[in-house]
Amino acid sequence: MMRIPHLLRSILLLGLLALVACSPAPTLRIGSNPWPGYLGLYHARDLGLLDGHPVQLIDFDTTEDVLRAFRNRAIDAAAVTLDEALSLADSGQALRIILVFSLSNGADVVLARPGIDTPQQLRGQRLGVETNALGAYMLARLLEHAGLSGRDLAVIHTPLQEHEAAYRSGRIDAVITFDPQRSRLLAAGAQPIFSSRDIPGEVVDVLVVREDALHRHRATLATLDSAYFQALAQIQRDPAAVAPALGRRDRLDGAALLSAWQLMEFADRARQQVLLGAGPGSLRDTMQRLQQVMQQAGLLSRPVAQDIGLGSTP
Numbered sequence: 001m002m003r004i005p006h007l008l009r010s011i012l013l014l015g016l017l018a019l020v021a022c023s024p025a026p027t028l029r030i031g032s033n034p035w036p037g038y039l040g041l042y043h044a045r046d047l048g049l050l051d052g053h054p055v056q057l058i059d060f061d062t063t064e065d066v067l068r069a070f071r072n073r074a075i076d077a078a079a080v081t082l083d084e085a086l087s088l089a090d091s092g093q094a095l096r097i098i099l100v101f102s103l104s105n106g107a108d109v110v111l112a113r114p115g116i117d118t119p120q121q122l123r124g125q126r127l128g129v130e131t132n133a134l135g136a137y138m139l140a141r142l143l144e145h146a147g148l149s150g151r152d153l154a155v156i157h158t159p160l161q162e163h164e165a166a167y168r169s170g171r172i173d174a175v176i177t178f179d180p181q182r183s184r185l186l187a188a189g190a191q192p193i194f195s196s197r198d199i200p201g202e203v204v205d206v207l208v209v210r211e212d213a214l215h216r217h218r219a220t221l222a223t224l225d226s227a228y229f230q231a232l233a234q235i236q237r238d239p240a241a242v243a244p245a246l247g248r249r250d251r252l253d254g255a256a257l258l259s260a261w262q263l264m265e266f267a268d269r270a271r272q273q274v275l276l277g278a279g280p281g282s283l284r285d286t287m288q289r290l291q292q293v294m295q296q297a298g299l300l301s302r303p304v305a306q307d308i309g310l311g312s313t314p
Contacts, residue, residue, distance in 0.1 A: 027054040028217045028224070030207070031066045032079035033160070034059070034250040036179050036260040037102040037205045040232045041079070041224075042249055043242060047234070049227035054220055059249075062160040063133035076213040082204040082283065083137040083290050089304040094211040096309035097283065098221060099228065100267040100275045104196035104203035107263035108134065109182055110142055111167075111190035112174035119146035119194050128158030128172035134203065135176045137290070140297035141199050142176070164188070183256040197263075201286060204275075205264075211309065221312060229269050236266065276310045283310060 032038045041057060044050055058075060060066045063084065070078040071091060079101065080088070088095055116125060119142055129135035143149060158166050163181040166172045168188060177185065186192075196203040209221065235242055239261060244254035252260065267275060274281045287305035294300040 025054045026216055027056050028220045029056050029058055029075040030077045031058045031060055031069050031075040033063045033066050036257055037264055038079045039246045040228050043246055044227040044231035047231055049230055053223050077207055077209040079207055081134045082206055084133055085208050086304055089307050090300050095208045096211055097206045098209050098312045099207035100272045101205040102264040102266045104264050106195045106197035107260055108178045108203050109192045109195040110176050111185050112193050122174055123152045125173040126154045126156055128156050128166050128175040130160055131157045136299055138176045142194050179260040180250045180252045
């Protein structure tokens with residue numbers, strides 16, 4: 001058997017180590033749908049804070065598309081609502097919430113035709129909703145609030161991008177929606193009859209990362225965290241200055257985007273530390289409440305809240 005001289009082995013080893021060191025870091029793929037609460041990520045990119053870092057922001061038309069991509073491992077991280085994170089865990093996805101974007105305070109809404117003034121008046125009406133995403137949770141809370149059951153109205157599965165057309169064409173009488181569709185439907189004469197303001201603290205936008213991707217992307221995630229909060233600070237200092245450019249991503253003008261932002265509470269770093277912590281005010285308590293509602297409504301097959309990690313490290 002031929003022996004490799006000690007010096008040659010050392011040279012080969014050093015070459016191998018150099019090759020590994022020079023290998024590019026894997027790209028962190030983050031999926032999101034059009035929603036004003038996620039624009040801090042895109043502002044960070046626009047400011048150049050992600051330049052030179054392996055981060056790819058991937059746009060999807062609907063939340064359903066984002067959830068499907070996460071389940072199929074086409075993306076490593078997803079911007080979703082807290083109830084959607086629970087649904088992902090219920091489908092066997094091991095995930096961790098590493099960032100809290102915002103808490104909705106009226107931005108997610110049930111809009112109805114004039115003459116339908118209360119949730120109770122939805123009886124016998126046609127309600128459009130994305131039944132595989134946040135809309136399913138909003139529907140459950142709407143029915144509970146109104147004292148109705150799913151049999152009291154016609155629930156029509158309506159993808160997000162079809163909300164405006166379905167309303168204008170008369171195919172539905174009401175819709176569970178959010179911006180940019182909210183602004184357009186209000187302009188078309190629809191009126192709010194129920195919103196996340198009626199269920200404070202329950203509609204929370206978060207960034208989830210697959211547990212097995214945490215170590216692989218640890219350095220990139222740290223960069224992303226820093227970049228996001230720098231961008232958010234600029235948005236909060238002067239929202240009117242950045243709204244026109246950022247609104248174009250969600251097909252909103254500056255005024256409409258500012259209006260949408262007023263209906264949500266952005267979580268700055270101090271607020272996030274509380275939400276992702278283990279003490280009072282943690283998302284852990286919120287997830288337990290959501291889990292109870294979702295199990296009662298048949299949206300979860302089992303308790304999963306304790307399976308979801310909180311924070312950037314295990």
